Amino acid sequence: xxxxxxxxxVLLLACAALALMAWPYQAQFSYEPVGPxxxxxxxxGLMGLGLIYMIFRPTPVVHSEEDxxxxxxxxxxxxxxxxxxxxxxxxxxxxGFILSSILIGIPMARLYGGRWLPSCVIVSLMSVGLYLLxxxxxxxxxPLGLLEVLEN
Amino acid sequence: xxxxxxxxxxxxxxxxxxxxITALCGTLIGTVVGLLPGLGPINGVALLIPIAFALGLPxxxxxxxxxxxxxxxxxxxxxxxxxxxxxxxxxxxxxxxDGYPMARKGLAGVALSLSAWSSFIGxxxxxxxxxxxAPLLAKWAIAFxxxxxxxLMVFAIVCLGGMAGDRPxxxxxxxxxxxxLSSVGIDANSGVYRFTGDNIHLTDGIQFVVLVLGLFSIxxxxxxxxxxxxxxxxxxxxxxxxxxxxEASAVFVVNIRCxxxxxxxxxxxxxxxxxxxxxxxxxxxxxxxxTGKFGQGDMRGLAAPETAIGASACGALVPMLTLGVPGSGTxxxxxxxxxxxxxxxxxxxxxxxxxxxxxxxASLFIANIMLVILNIxxxxxxxxxxxxxxxxLVPVIAIITAIxxxxxxxxxxxxxxxxxIGIFGYILRKLDFPLSPVLLGFILGGLMEQxxxxxxxxxxxxxxxxxxxxxxxxxxxxxxxxxxxxVLRIWRKRSAQRRALADA
Numbered sequence: 001x002x003x004x005x006x007x008x009x010v011l012l013l014a015c016a017a018l019a020l021m022a023w024p025y026q027a028q029f030s031y032e033p034v035g036p037x038x039x040x041x042x043x044x045g046l047m048g049l050g051l052i053y054m055i056f057r058p059t060p061v062v063h064s065e066e067d068x069x070x071x072x073x074x075x076x077x078x079x080x081x082x083x084x085x086x087x088x089x090x091x092x093x094x095x096g097f098i099l100s101s102i103l104i105g106i107p108m109a110r111l112y113g114g115r116w117l118p119s120c121v122i123v124s125l126m127s128v129g130l131y132l133l134x135x136x137x138x139x140x141x142x143p144l145g146l147l148e149v150l151e152n
Numbered sequence: 153x154x155x156x157x158x159x160x161x162x163x164x165x166x167x168x169x170x171x172x173i174t175a176l177c178g179t180l181i182g183t184v185v186g187l188l189p190g191l192g193p194i195n196g197v198a199l200l201i202p203i204a205f206a207l208g209l210p211x212x213x214x215x216x217x218x219x220x221x222x223x224x225x226x227x228x229x230x231x232x233x234x235x236x237x238x239x240x241x242x243x244x245x246x247x248x249x250d251g252y253p254m255a256r257k258g259l260a261g262v263a264l265s266l267s268a269w270s271s272f273i274g275x276x277x278x279x280x281x282x283x284x285x286a287p288l289l290a291k292w293a294i295a296f297x298x299x300x301x302x303x304l305m306v307f308a309i310v311c312l313g314g315m316a317g318d319r320p321x322x323x324x325x326x327x328x329x330x331x332x333l334s335s336v337g338i339d340a341n342s343g344v345y346r347f348t349g350d351n352i353h354l355t356d357g358i359q360f361v362v363l364v365l366g367l368f369s370i371x372x373x374x375x376x377x378x379x380x381x382x383x384x385x386x387x388x389x390x391x392x393x394x395x396x397x398x399e400a401s402a403v404f405v406v407n408i409r410c411x412x413x414x415x416x417x418x419x420x421x422x423x424x425x426x427x428x429x430x431x432x433x434x435x436x437x438x439x440x441x442x443t444g445k446f447g448q449g450d451m452r453g454l455a456a457p458e459t460a461i462g463a464s465a466c467g468a469l470v471p472m473l474t475l476g477v478p479g480s481g482t483x484x485x486x487x488x489x490x491x492x493x494x495x496x497x498x499x500x501x502x503x504x505x506x507x508x509x510x511x512x513x514a515s516l517f518i519a520n521i522m523l524v525i526l527n528i529x530x531x532x533x534x535x536x537x538x539x540x541x542x543x544x545l546v547p548v549i550a551i552i553t554a555i556x557x558x559x560x561x562x563x564x565x566x567x568x569x570x571x572x573i574g575i576f577g578y579i580l581r582k583l584d585f586p587l588s589p590v591l592l593g594f595i596l597g598g599l600m601e602q603x604x605x606x607x608x609x610x611x612x613x614x615x616x617x618x619x620x621x622x623x624x625x626x627x628x629x630x631x632x633x634x635x636x637x638x639v640l641r642i643w644r645k646r647s648a649q650r651r652a653l654a655d656a
Binding site for chain 1: 208321325332347373374548550564600604609612
């Protein structure tokens with residue numbers, strides 16, 4: 001309940017900020033009655049109304065048996081996973097697809113309970129395999145990064 | 153009638169060897185994607201959009217591929233719900249109720265093939281319905297002006313909340329988030345940059361594929377972290393693989409009934425497969441009365457939701473193709489795919505590109521038949537896939553998702569954006585917000601704004617054009633009914649509780 005109230009309040013603040021951001025949006029030469037800011041403002045307004053209602057009357061989240069309450073351990077894992085994904089995005093171009101996916105794939109496999117050796121083998125094979133499949137066979141260009149030296 | 157002429161032409165398109173192979177690949181990929189936890193029809197289809205584009209598939213083949221993947225995913229979801237008792241998505245919850253007990257009784261192969269058969273009949277009924285009604289609806293929809301379209305989209309959004317059941321408010325908020333997100337980027341009418349924060353990568357808006365994969369794949373990856381250990385063993389599919397004539401005829405009436413029901417539910421925006429399968433199961437359970445062994449492996453209990461799901465999946469294509477208004481998450485993704493090819497679905501599509509429409513309809517038939525046939529030799533391989541552990545699967549899902557996003561624009565900004573959206577999606581999910589309304593809102597948002605502005609340009613700013621014609625008035629009435637439905641339902645529940653309290 002509290003979490004929902006906090007979330008609704010944060011989102012409400014975001015709505016207000018975005019509405020402020022949208023306020024100066026005006027077309028220099030207008031040849032139609034509705035300008036560029038009406039629609040986003042309308043949506044933000046409606047969302048704001050819904051969120052205000054939610055702050056006062058939050059609906060309880062039903063927990064099924066399958067999703068247990070979050071504990072500290074899972075939260076750390078989730079944070080780690082997000083960090084890994086961010087590293088992946090950051091190194092995607094500089095290191096190249098194969099190296100960056102090996103770099104984050106192995107710790108990620110460990111995070112989900114894999115053992116060292118199988119994780120290393122499968123992730124490495126998969127990275128190279130996916131690179132060949134997508135870049136060579138399906139014409140989706142992927143960066144080679146550091147491995148470009150091997151190309152020629 | 154020319155409808156049948158067109159349908160024949162459609163079969164001509166779908167039966168060309170190239171498209172047949174495309175459909176076969178699509179059903180195979182789709183089944184595997186549907187089987188794996190963490191990937192469902194929405195991200196399966198979304199992942200393939202940039203890839204189909206990169207492969208240079210012609211638009212009709214690309215659509216056939218996506219439709220085949222979609223059907224394959226539905227089928228794959230069935231395998232995990234019958235053999236593992238783990239529903240892949242909300243709509244297959246009903247399948248587990250009788251499918252898993254059947255598998256436990258040693259009828260796993262029969263359950264799987266029967267469900268494929270039921271889904272085929274459902275899809276067949278719905279496709280017939282589509283062949284009959286879609287051209288009529290398209291003809292009627294040509295008379296729609298921007299005001300009518302705007303009101304129709306309002307109706308579609310409201311339907312989502314009205315039908316969603318227990319959490320209408322959260323559904324609305326989710327849809328509004330999507331509607332708002334669609335306005336990010338340069339405004340086509342005035343050239344004003346909206347909410348871009350001077351970021352060059354946001355000028356043409358948030359990419360659809362980025363949004364879908366962030367919302368569905370990344371948030372799912374994070375959710376899977378909570379369930380690192382898997383408790384259940386898959387039931388081995390041994391013995392007879394095919395249902396026999398007696399079993400098929402025992403559920404035939406159920407198939408017909410639920411097929412019709414599913415088609416109607418599928419056409420209505422927002423209702424979709426989840427509601428259709430639930431209603432079908434409940435209705436059949438009530439009709440069977442005490443003779444049924446529902447919940448203990450009754451074949452009717454398996455056939456009913458599966459037929460309804462198959463029918464509603466095809467029914468959902470009707471509003472998408474004729475009106476350009478998607479009714480479900482997956483059809484929203486398909487509209488996204490079509491717009492990549494510069495095809496705008498709508499009434500004119502039937503006249504201008506009959507090859508695409510009828511080719512798609514015909515390929516739905518073919519993909520369904522393929523699934524029934526594939527089931528028999530492939531089921532052992534598919535069950536093997538079920539035992540792939542999460543630690544090997546998740547990194548691969550993450551990597552493939554990144555490839556899909558990178559394939560759109562080849563910028564790493566999109567990767568960061570996807571992660572951001574994924575975290576937001578994870579929070580939404582943890583707080584019990586449904587995610588597919590965000591997607592629908594995002595697709596409808598651009599159309600809605602354009603139509604609203606066009607309508608008000610016609611009337612020179614007077615708002616009464618929005619309720620001037622009989623069509624708009626009719627739709628507004630329907631919208632009001634939909635808005636009242638959750639209120640009524642809550643009110644009825646409360647009064648029932650009060651009565652229960654008074655009785656106690």
